Amino acid sequence: MPLITGAARMRGKQSEGEPGVKRNQAWGILVAGCLAAGLFLRKPDSLLNAQFWAEEGNTFFLDAYNRGLWWTLARPTASYLNTFPRLVAGLAALLPLRAAPLVFNLAAFTMQLLPPLFLLSGRMRRWIPDRRLRVAAAAIYVLVPNSYETYVTLTNSQWHLAFCGLLLLTVDPPQGRWGKCGDLLLLLLFAFTGPFAIMVWPLALINAHRGRRGARRGWCFMLAAVTTLGATVQTLFILAGGRDAPPLPVMPTFQEMLRILSTHVALNSLLGIRGTLRVAPFLTMAVDLAGLCLLASLAAFVLVRRYRPLVSLLYLAVLTITLSFVFPTSSPRAWLWPDFAPRYYTFASLFVIYSIVLLIVQGGRLRWCGALLAAPVLCVAIPGDFAHDRRPDTHYADQLAAFQMLPAGTRYFIPLQPEGWGGFVLVKKSPLRAPSPLDAMRRLEGEPGGTLDRLATVFVNSGGREPYLQFSGWAADPSAKAPSGGVWVEIDGRLYPAVDGVERPDAELALGDPRFRRAGYYRRIPMSEVGWGPHQFSLIILTHDRAGYYRLAPRTFTWSLSGIQQEP
Secondary structure, eight states, X not given: OHHHHHHHHHHHHHTTTOHHHHHHHHHXXXXXXXXXXHHHHHSTHHHHSOOOBTHIIIIIIHHHHHHOHHHHHTOOBTTBOBHHHHHHXXXXXXXXXXXXXXXXXXXHHHHHHHHHHHHHSGGGTTTOOSHHHHHHHHHHHHHOSSOGGGSSOGGGHHHHHHHHHHHHTTSOOOSSHXXXXXXXXXXXXXXXXXXXXXXXXXXXXXXXXXXXXXXXXHHHHHHHHHXXXXXXXXXXXXXXXXXXXXXGGGSOOHHHHHHHHIIIIIIHHHHXXXXXXXXXXXXXXXXXXXXXXXXXXXXXXHHHHTOHHHHHHHHHHHHHHHHHHHSOSSOXXXXXXXXXXXXXXXXXXXXXXXXXXXXXXXXXXXXHHHHHHHHHIIIIIHHHHTTOOOOOOOOXXXXXXXXXXXXXXXXXXXXXXXXXXXXXXXEOOSOOOSSOTTXXXXXXXXXXXXXXXXXXXXXXXXXXXXXXXXXXXXXXXXXXXSOOSEEEXXXXXXXXXXBOTTTOTTOXXXXXXXXXXXXXXXXXXXXXXXXXXXXEEEEEEEOXXXXXXXXXXOEEEEEETTEEEEEO
């Protein structure tokens, strides 16, 4: 951990031979372990059942899988470079497919753990002298509400990199060559991952100006140079790519803007997303104004105190929110929902909670105000949002097992988290694997009642294209407490994914709708792949707990140029 190595060496030189040094090191390791455990417990499935999230699958991994690392490294995403996810995707593409989501999540986990370790280190002594407050600051970063989108997701790791970049411009330089090399490497990753280097660039210039006459002059100018380089490159990519602003009708009104700021910054920070969703029907204009007054008061307190780290964080929060409205990726009015895209308000939530801590510590007679504000954060927001994000299981392991059964060249659709993101299509490169992935599972006898709405809709359409067979319908497991784990079409013992993302990109495995516990299937298979003549068709439904599967009784079909004949 190069981030804390320099501070550790400095302390070691000052107190060499003292038994307290080893005690402090053991204490630091213990607290770091607790922070890592808290990060894991908030979303244990990120490591125990790793799956692709959004752009991780359909952009980063898919590009690396098809084109390799070097082609994708300089390829922009949303008009800017995303170097860190590209590097991780290039590594994951070299490993077995089963390990790819885990590699992504381990990298995201490590990156999210860096800011708390940074806050915990001795390099923060100038701004947080009390070691207990450093522990509290690190714990807040791990437990902060209104942040589920940035939790252990490689796609949104740029937000944690941005916070690290902000800290690097604030704290004292490390002692030793390796510590400085680690800081510069981290700053390079930050500068070339996402657009935040452009936002932080003025702070880097201010930092270089402040340190121009001190012992830190060379280090401050080096940080400013790296940030300037990244900001310049990212600006050139953005200008070359261009991003169109949405039409005016989708922009929120002034009253809606007040509701969005009050909800996502004030209420989501104090009550958490769950708490805000509960009180959302009772919100009024008076509540919105009260929330905005609270935010203004906290900002004024921080500015009066001139507490530099929080002033920088306030600047980054305001700029991020402003740019999210100027260059939105979707309709800004969607932020009227408290749980929509909270990543844009991550810095704002951190600022609110850290400002409350500063109010308690340095507020004088106003400490009781800070204590009153801290109560809902500790009692409502953090407990409510600790396990807020329970994402649907896409059963990546099961999908991959079926993918391994397919012949080389077959296109396979793999669903993504979160819901509504569809999935991406992989082309099988390796040859067919002989054993079926279902052989190691228990086959359940019989067929559950109401398994199918209809077996399949099968037809041949030769209108100007190659004839194909189409299977579609709904499968359900009424005895399950959750939707079925997967649906596959089986023809002559060969498994095909139940959803084809090539001809119909909007089709996806329906993992939701717990009222009916069903999953949709849709598949088109070219006749050249199946061949003419008699074949056996069946449908396989994997149970939700992966303990077994139902194989519907096979039906024999004969396909010929004259049409389709079904044999009972």
